[in-house]
Amino acid sequence: MNNFFCDIITRLFYLFRKINIMLKKIIIFFVLIINTLLAADKVNLYFNKNSIKNAQTTVLYLNGKDIKEPKLTITDKKININFNKLPLKNNSYYALIPTSYYDINKKIKIIVSYIKEKNKDFKSIYLNVKEGDYKSEVINVKSSKVKLNNKAKERTQKEYKEAMNIYNTFSTKKLWNKKFILPLHTPITSDFGTKRVYNNSLKGYHSGTDFKANIGTKIVAANDGVVVLAKNRFYAGNSIIIDHGQGVYTCYYHLNKFLVKPNQKVKRGQIIALSGKTGRVTGPHLHFSARVNSVQVDPLQLIKTLNKL
Known part of the structure; x- marks a missing residue:
């Protein structure tokens, strides 16, 4: 039992x-x-790189289900940017975040907003910006190109305002589908960010990358887009600006001859001009620069960033 x-x-x-x-x-x-x-x-927010050098561009990613109208504000610049849908991924968005050459050793606060379940939510994130190891160079040009008379000052101010009106116009549509390319493949004669000393006077920094180019060298478009400017300017000489959409612009300066017109659509690799030595230059070359959401950035670093999207 x-x-x-x-x-x-x-x-x-x-x-x-x-x-x-x-x-x-x-x-x-x-x-x-x-x-x-x-x-x-859950809504996730992260950078592809959360620590970059001044004048570089990073990508801010936003992942979240059933979110609407995602936007962001770069607080210290008061720049408002819309997020773009990430290709081939559901519920994923991205935004290009440019930093200025003068953003040195600082934290930039970015506020993100979106609508979820009929409520507007906010998130904040910080981007670390450190000083880049940019060089310095001395350039000797005609005094008339450094010390401007009233007529030249009036012209440069008008041209600057015209350019900024272009850069401040953000189109949400993405006009490119392939990777960006360089406008030509020759040695670089002056890097982006180099401190420029004109006739023993510091006048800022080099706002683009200079490529060696004899007069008449063929220049191609870095990617698909629309020509928004093709004219002669005081500093840049014969200049072309291409709008690639989503706040991305590429610029081609000191040209000899235009092969495109304003409002013309161009394709990646299309010949748009012949190089020259117009404007404030010491010799023939191509000055290649870029803007993102109106901010001047390192064009070569931008291309690398865009090509990883």
């Missing part, structure tokens, strides 16, 4: 033990499901 009860007790013990193990597995299963659902419902 005692053996009978012992056997029952033993069987019950193992039965309860199995039930307990099954209950634990069921609980773990439901916890995993709940965590998965919560993760899917």
